[in-house]
Amino acid sequence: MNRRDFIKSFLSLVTLSLIAKTSFSSFTPSKAENQPFNLKIPDKNKWLNSRDQNSNYFGFLALGDMGTGWPTEYELVKLMALNSPQYFPSIILLGDIIYPSAKANLIEPNFIKPFTPLIEKGHRFYPILGNHDDHELKGKYIKEYFDIPDYYTFSSGSAQFWALNSNDLNAQQMNWFNLSAQKSKAKWKIVLVHHSPYCSGSVHKNNNHIIKTLCPSLKKYNFDLCLSGHNHLYERIGIVPEAGNCRFIVSGGGSAWLHKFEEKVYFDRQAINSCNHYLRISGNQNQMILEAINLQGKVFDQAVLRKA
Numbered sequence: 001m002n003r004r005d006f007i008k009s010f011l012s013l014v015t016l017s018l019i020a021k022t023s024f025s026s027f028t029p030s031k032a033e034n035q036p037f038n039l040k041i042p043d044k045n046k047w048l049n050s051r052d053q054n055s056n057y058f059g060f061l062a063l064g065d066m067g068t069g070w071p072t073e074y075e076l077v078k079l080m081a082l083n084s085p086q087y088f089p090s091i092i093l094l095g096d097i098i099y100p101s102a103k104a105n106l107i108e109p110n111f112i113k114p115f116t117p118l119i120e121k122g123h124r125f126y127p128i129l130g131n132h133d134d135h136e137l138k139g140k141y142i143k144e145y146f147d148i149p150d151y152y153t154f155s156s157g158s159a160q161f162w163a164l165n166s167n168d169l170n171a172q173q174m175n176w177f178n179l180s181a182q183k184s185k186a187k188w189k190i191v192l193v194h195h196s197p198y199c200s201g202s203v204h205k206n207n208n209h210i211i212k213t214l215c216p217s218l219k220k221y222n223f224d225l226c227l228s229g230h231n232h233l234y235e236r237i238g239i240v241p242e243a244g245n246c247r248f249i250v251s252g253g254g255s256a257w258l259h260k261f262e263e264k265v266y267f268d269r270q271a272i273n274s275c276n277h278y279l280r281i282s283g284n285q286n287q288m289i290l291e292a293i294n295l296q297g298k299v300f301d302q303a304v305l306r307k308a
């Protein structure tokens, strides 16, 4: 099926009411009528706040800081598309989805075009807002395109995810997060934030505001994993006292220029690599397998988390 046929058949499946609710009127009208601006995420948001009760299995791919439109973004997506949507149905976008800022007319060249192989295969996208996305009207066009609220939760198998907006972890958002985490019965709890609480990258380093605001909740509600971006590198971090048993992975190597590392580290740094990469994570109720994959398609770091 070519691109034009795909768009045509996809649009025929979308109800008129959905189109009316989410049409991207902010795009230049003449172009939006004829060009792939009309390409929307397949089945977008039907999965938000719903849980697949049939299986404990979950699988997803993740990357951060990808929205450059550069060749590395295309190459990485090509590698990601080798993974079957059957086993890795979800794609988590860890922010900075559009560089240099998420203007309406940059969504096509910096996201839709590079991500077409994954969009066409029917993966589901779960974005969070990065600082570059927030620059443009607080992520208005990103939120409209993906049809997402500022922050949200979703579940897959035995895992529940909280997609936060770390540009503004205000009291309202944190109250919602705490209440939602408190009542969760998920076996695995995973939080997604663009700004890394911990990082030994030489550009952004630790973010004390995020640590102070978020980590007590991660400890209190027994979170297992925190994924972030913002730092253009890969870093896997072990347990830090103020976050309980939560582990941290910084994955901001989605295509933007790479960052270096600080030599001195004040936390349990378990693996680092300044490279373009994506994450492949899968699990069931007993274990979660974390893999980091570079531009050569090689798994350069792997870890397993287990539960009794």
Ligand SMILES: [Fe+2]
Residues within 6 Å of the ligand: 065, 095, 096, 130, 131, 132, 194, 229, 230, 231
């Ligand atoms: Fe960022």
